Amino acid sequence: MSDHDEHVQHTWNLAHLDGSEMTIDLWTDGYSVRVHGGPDDGHDDEGGLRAIEEKLLPKYQAAGYEIASSYAVNDPESHDDEEPAGEPDGKPSACPECGSPVEYEANHCSDFREGEAWLCTGCRWGQWVTA
Ligand SMILES: [Zn+2]
Structure with a gap:
């Protein structure tokens, strides 16, 4: 050091x-x-x-x-400015289907359910956020 x-x-x-x-x-x-x-x-x-x-x-x-x-050694610099407040932990680092970045969607709607989800910015793969 x-x-x-x-x-x-x-x-x-x-x-x-x-x-x-x-x-x-x-x-x-x-x-x-x-x-x-x-x-x-x-x-x-x-x-x-x-x-x-x-x-x-x-x-x-x-x-x-x-x-x-x-x-x-030091805490990483915060890049949270772009992230919506209150984003839960457990965000996938990338879409498992196509590798694109995944976004947090606080109020995602599908035919079956409405609520927090991770959504792929590429192929629109999605996964519900489970607490
Ligand atoms: Zn994808």
Whole structure:
């Protein structure tokens, strides 16, 4: 950790069997990724947590690194301004049918039911919000 980590949201410290260490930082913007040390020292990525968990960590673990520690540094920046107030937890990160973003609809109507639902912005896949 440095003294200039106010932009960092989460840090992973990795240690190799040969004693070398490396660090992966996820920035508070939610997408910037920086690699310090290791085979990709100075590498940056804009894939966010997904890139770290699906790409970088498996890659380095395959290369012999182990996660020595992983901890939150700062809270992520809030991007809630676009979200309607009172949106419940459990929002799907993407539509399971087509992968488009999913929106919260507070008063969705169908033939059978009316109420809170998650709706796909692409194919209009929908799922009722269950408390
Ligand atoms: Zn969809």
